Amino acid sequence: MLYKKKWPLLIFLLPGFLMMLIFLYLPFIDNIRNSLYDMTSIVKMPGQEFKYIGLDNYKYLFEDPKIRISIINSLKMMGLTIVFQIGIALILAIMVDSVKHGQQFFRIVYFFPIVISATAIGLVFQLFYNYKGGMLNQVMAFLGKEPINWLAPSMAFIMISIPILWSYVGFYFVILLTGINGISHEVYEAASIDGCSRFKQIFYITLPLLRGVICTCVTLGVTGALKVFDIPWAIVPKGAPQGLTHFLGTYMYEQTFTIGNFDYGSTIALLMVVFGIVVSWLVNKIIKPDDNL
């Protein structure tokens, strides 16, 4: 009982709560309501009424081939995030932790992509991939090879995944490196005295003691994968080519702001929230941090 009276605390919490209520919870409830109406414009003009369509949008979710592609791509991105973003970040963090000098330098180098705007990264990669005059095709021309359509349907998803995965490695790298730094050196010293090699120390000390941090990274990664939007939209908008690179975020944006199907866009937004809750719950169930650690 740090404070005898709790009500003063409520007053201090009020501004934050109001902000959350006005800018998050009320729009979320409004979003659910919007998904039940046929919205002919993004906002209701004075005197305008929207027709109630019930669950029509939710039924259409099961028939829409593009939403299927979006869900599959988002699931693929979750897997790729765990394997490549967190996996590479973990390897880099362990390696940088082993470096005695210049740790700060590597921290900056690997974290740097995080501070670059995602749109800028998207535009840079768009310039790499351009069929006419793109950097990769200039390299191909230099090597005497035919130009390649890097964003052809067969390779577009991979090419778009590369900058998404690359740009966030640094984020998890910093989290994991901070976690590794938090492990007591005495544990490593004791292991060394007992004859445990540096390689074995990673598997028997570092990784088990990092389990909680890794769990957090995985949760952040898979929920973040659901929100992927800016980089793919900057490289090729509207899920191009042929809607094959749509993620839930890009498809929701296209339906809402490009096509103007605001009610269906609201339905996809709700699906993303439900999907996020279910996925993060599942991840926590599967890789629950060990209570003993």
Added chain:
Amino acid sequence: MIYDNIDYIIVMYEAVICCIDKENSKGGFVMSKMRKILAMLLALMMVFTLFAACDKKNDENPNVPAGTNGDSKDKDKQNTNDKDEKPNDVTLVTVSMYGGTDPNAENYQNFNAEFMAEHSYITIEDDSQSADQDWKTKIAADFAVGNEPDVIQYFTDANASDVLAADKFVSIDEIRAEYPDYAKDILDSALKAAANPDGVQRAVPTTGYWEGLFCNKDLFDQYNLELPTDWDKMLTAIETFKENGIIPIAVSLNNVPHYWVEFLMLSAAGPDEFAVVPEEAPESWAKGLDMFKTLRDLGAFPVDTDTIDNDLAGELFKNKEAAMQLDGSWYLGGIPDQDNTVLVSFPVIPGGKAQPGAMVGGISSGFYITKKAWNDPDKRDAAVKFVMAHTSKDAITTYWGGNGQAAAAVDPLDTMTPLGVSGLEYSSAASSISSPTDSRISQEAYNTLIAGIVDVSTGAKSSTDLLNEVLAINAK
């Protein structure tokens, strides 16, 4: 404003806490309690400041009828009308489609600069952008929440339906009752063409437009090809260019296939059938759209037509890497090679009902004055002057520049380039002029049509299914 208030509160808080800290050394329970009370009061003030800041705009909102906004505004109006006294400073918020890469963007900004120099008491805050779907959505949202500009150059057809529903524009008749010279240079036919779907004239147009097939004539000459005046010549050109590593048609199917949608459907259906919005997919419309797959299979489009944007497609044409491009009259001024580029009537597709020379075009935009500006005594006069400055004969001549149609009786230009002359000849020789589909169907329906073109071109979706989906959305 909100930040000023919060800064003030923080400074006050620090000052009070500092005093209390000094007193606290003398100390006691009373000071501690006082500190808590003050902290709570300041927290409450912050909450109220938040609301006050949000609400403040209402106090300043001029969107109230003249005469109901207090005596001072009435006095201001009298002052404005009094020629002996200097008018009050006015900030006019304007929006136009002459922004971004629009060839008239510079002309528009020049007129704004001249206007402000001429009327020193008027400041223009302009937010012009190229008109795309995102921009239209933003404009609709602004109108819905009362954040509309004072003057806007916007669409006049079904594209404006969202904004027109808000009923925030003043009609030309109402303006002319007070300013008889308003839109005096505009042709009656142009004003009628720019009337809104409900028949009311609210917008003052500057220019109309046409859409046509731009051809790099030098490339056709280089490969001994005839210009594509009929479909057989078009197919021959596509095959020859393809064999020689030239992209036959520059188009981004993922971004702007609009012109092809219009011309293929017009060509297949003819102007009469094209202009009627049916309930079910007409065979002719579907036949027109099926041509996307035929052309794609022939290799007429760029390899990366599914991923490039319209600007890049335009660059392919301008750099002579592509031979043909369908675009609008606004595109003409931006083509660097004005000597070797020509306009050709879109060839009628096999079995098409259109006559040769059938053209897509019309007048679809104009300057509106919003009620927000009209009901503000200071802004009313400034807004009217602003629109008159942009729709005078001289301004329209500049905007027209030989491209498209002029809304005023302009004099022919001596400086017209060969491409400009070609455009004038093309539009003058049109056998029919049809307005595009998006002027007749809802935005959501039209955008669904555009979004489905890539699938039609690959065969992933039939044109009939797409059109039925579009017409069902339109019928909602």
